[in-house]
Amino acid sequence: EALPEERARPAQHARVAAEIHLAAGDLAAVEEVLERAGETPQTAYLHGRLAEARGDGEEAERQYRTAAEEPSEYVRATARLGVLALREGEAEQAIEVLEPARAQAPGHAEIVPALIEAYLEEDQLDEAARVATEALEARPEAAELLIAKGRVDLARGEVDAVLAALAPLVDQRPEDADLHAMIGEAARRKGQAERANAAFDRALAVDATQRTALLGKALVALDAGDVEAAQEAITKAREGRVGRRTVAVLEARRLVLEGIGNEAARQLRRLVRRSRDADLWAAYGRALAQAESDRAAENAFERALRYDEDQVEAHLGLALVRTRRGALSGAASAIGEAARVIDAKELGSRWEARLLAARGRLLFENGAFGDAERKAREALEKDEDCAEAHLLLAVIADAQGGDPVPELRRALAARSPAPEVLGQLVIFDRRADDRCELAQRYMRAAPRGIDARDVRAVARRCR
Numbered sequence: 001e002a003l004p005e006e007r008a009r010p011a012q013h014a015r016v017a018a019e020i021h022l023a024a025g026d027l028a029a030v031e032e033v034l035e036r037a038g039e040t041p042q043t044a045y046l047h048g049r050l051a052e053a054r055g056d057g058e059e060a061e062r063q064y065r066t067a068a069e070e071p072s073e074y075v076r077a078t079a080r081l082g083v084l085a086l087r088e089g090e091a092e093q094a095i096e097v098l099e100p101a102r103a104q105a106p107g108h109a110e111i112v113p114a115l116i117e118a119y120l121e122e123d124q125l126d127e128a129a130r131v132a133t134e135a136l137e138a139r140p141e142a143a144e145l146l147i148a149k150g151r152v153d154l155a156r157g158e159v160d161a162v163l164a165a166l167a168p169l170v171d172q173r174p175e176d177a178d179l180h181a182m183i184g185e186a187a188r189r190k191g192q193a194e195r196a197n198a199a200f201d202r203a204l205a206v207d208a209t210q211r212t213a214l215l216g217k218a219l220v221a222l223d224a225g226d227v228e229a230a231q232e233a234i235t236k237a238r239e240g241r242v243g244r245r246t247v248a249v250l251e252a253r254r255l256v257l258e259g260i261g262n263e264a265a266r267q268l269r270r271l272v273r274r275s276r277d278a279d280l281w282a283a284y285g286r287a288l289a290q291a292e293s294d295r296a297a298e299n300a301f302e303r304a305l306r307y308d309e310d311q312v313e314a315h316l317g318l319a320l321v322r323t324r325r326g327a328l329s330g331a332a333s334a335i336g337e338a339a340r341v342i343d344a345k346e347l348g349s350r351w352e353a354r355l356l357a358a359r360g361r362l363l364f365e366n367g368a369f370g371d372a373e374r375k376a377r378e379a380l381e382k383d384e385d386c387a388e389a390h391l392l393l394a395v396i397a398d399a400q401g402g403d404p405v406p407e408l409r410r411a412l413a414a415r416s417p418a419p420e421v422l423g424q425l426v427i428f429d430r431r432a433d434d435r436c437e438l439a440q441r442y443m444r445a446a447p448r449g450i451d452a453r454d455v456r457a458v459a460r461r462c463r
Helices: 005-024 027-034 041-053 057-068 071-087 091-104 111-121 125-138 143-155 159-169 177-189 193-206 211-224 227-239 244-257 261-271 278-290 294-307 312-325 328-345 349-365 369-382 387-399 405-413 419-428 435-445 452-462
Strands: none
Touching (some): 005 041, 041 071, 057 071, 071 111, 111 125, 125 143, 143 159, 177 211, 211 227, 211 244, 227 244, 244 278, 312 349, 349 387, 369 387, 435 452
């Protein structure tokens, strides 16, 4: 029913003002003017945006569904419904909601990015590419669509193409959080952690809830092996717009970083189903390797490399598990591939140190103790917190009749020590005050590991 003419004009003015305040991010002003805006599909949409901004997804969805019943509000209200579904980890539902709206607006600035993200979440790269192509045919110069296409290019591994296409847009759109976030993600995948973090920070300065930037900050910290920074970033991601499933993946990867392999593998086992995410499979492989389930770990690492032949964690993981299983030729091949990626991507000293430690472990297994020790010390010159190098020195000391405990202690204090360090300390450092704690940590990480029997006996006496 139409408003009386004398009331319609102020209500219309209020709705226009609400749109302006919403664009400016002034939620208090939006709420104030909506009190005078009447009840229309347009105001339902605006109430939805207000509820969404305040974290009330249920109320936002109710308002958007009301707004979407009106043809004039259908497209933008449906766009927000799709975004809400994505945020809840419901990519399939987002596709179902967004595709009919895209038919009406193939170049829509909100529908296209959300739909591309949903298709990528469902591992439907061809569909995501189709959406991007049709959107750019409708609006070939639209920066937001070029940014969305960047997601497709990243999924194809075309990192340099993304940086080349998006970097020139920064001067034109300095306040575009999505643009900075995509540049950050491309830089992260290229191994440029400093550039990635700077771009993510710039995105979050514009929009503190920018999903790609929140996720990217966590991934940079995880890639760097920085547990404290990773925990802080994951907390912010959980509080922001990152979906629950994605946060669960981040939490599991943090457990891997802390060396709690068995628990991490249990969480990741459910998440890797139907996934084509190389990083996720590599994290699963690393968790299994920490749990000392080497055959399963090898399968996971090989799966990661099927999706991304440059997944360096998978190459190093294969080197580790093959060395432990005595498949030294296969380990050498994996080390060679890891070296190729580390060199090509200029990943830096931390990765170079891990590579040297892997080479040293292989030399040790071949009986070349002196060469192995030299590789371990070269690794520590590049990164004094390389846990793999300290562990190798401990293993060499034990093999030569020396005391492995000092190097085991250094490995424990280093970045992301393997559960093997915990088990060996329980066995060798019998008078340690933290022996019970180490035993409990080992059993969480590798309850069926090589040292599990001895460690379990210690853990029982600790109760």
